[in-house]
Amino acid sequence: MPELPEVEVSRQGLLPYLSGQRITGVVARVAKLRHPIPTGLGQRLTGLNIETIQRRGKYLLIDCASTRGGGWLILHLGMSGSLRLVPLGSVAQKHDHFDLLLEKNVLRLRDPRRFGALLWHEGHSIDDHHLLARLGVEPLSDTFNGDWLFTITRRRRLPIKPLLMDNRLLVGIGNIYASESLFHAGISPLRLAEQINRQDCQALAEAIRDTLHASIAAGGSSVRDYVHSDGGAGCYQLSCAVYDRQGQPCPACGTAISLVRQAGRSTYYCSECQI
């Protein structure tokens, strides 16, 4: 389920338990996820201190760079990844692929589909890492607003929905929040980007920020559960207005929600409210 809000909720939930902790070892139970898991991680990580956790798009960046020989643990949750803190000695279950062993507990990565990633980047700076260097603007940063969106959409002839999901322009918007934000802005996902005027770009930028903030706030309420549980998924999801609701009534006007495919992904929208 991880789009930007879920990744951010994980970051905020884990931060107080990870920051300041020392790494005592690692356990890798598979050789690769999306990318090969680096070998010799135990050697390199043991003894390092975790400073903080940052987020860039949907990547979690665990900062262990303060010490000599330190660096950054780069995590991506893919389609099905989740992180939780479990007690030392807790038995790994199916799809628990990686453990970061700490002094007081264990950070455990579960990812049934294995589309996630776990990489190590040695050194102080992380921004120039090849997976991060070309990422676009953070939608919750000051750079992202209606004017920016208006500029970026000029002379772009692709539909707005796949544009929103292009992480070279804008990071963190996945398939759910793209549909949801467009609904809240009253803009059809099929509209060509260049045909969206300044006023609508303003509305869309606000809808994106509001939708992400609301989801983070809602996830935050269950973060303790998410982080501590070693049982169920413990994830929370705001109920969606259009996503995964094809044929059901639009919450605003009652029209049946439409489903189309764009760039191989399902798109949900209300053909009355979104023009």
Add this chain to the structure above:
DNA sequence: CGTTACCCCTGGAGGC
């Protein structure tokens, strides 16, 4: 430059 297709992988749902 834009768009599509396919790939990585497992599991759940639904048809027969």
Add this chain to the structure above:
DNA sequence: TGCCTCCAGGGGTAAC
């Protein structure tokens, strides 16, 4: 019960 197909919150790359 099984076997088949399709679908799923991501993203990287290659081909047209």
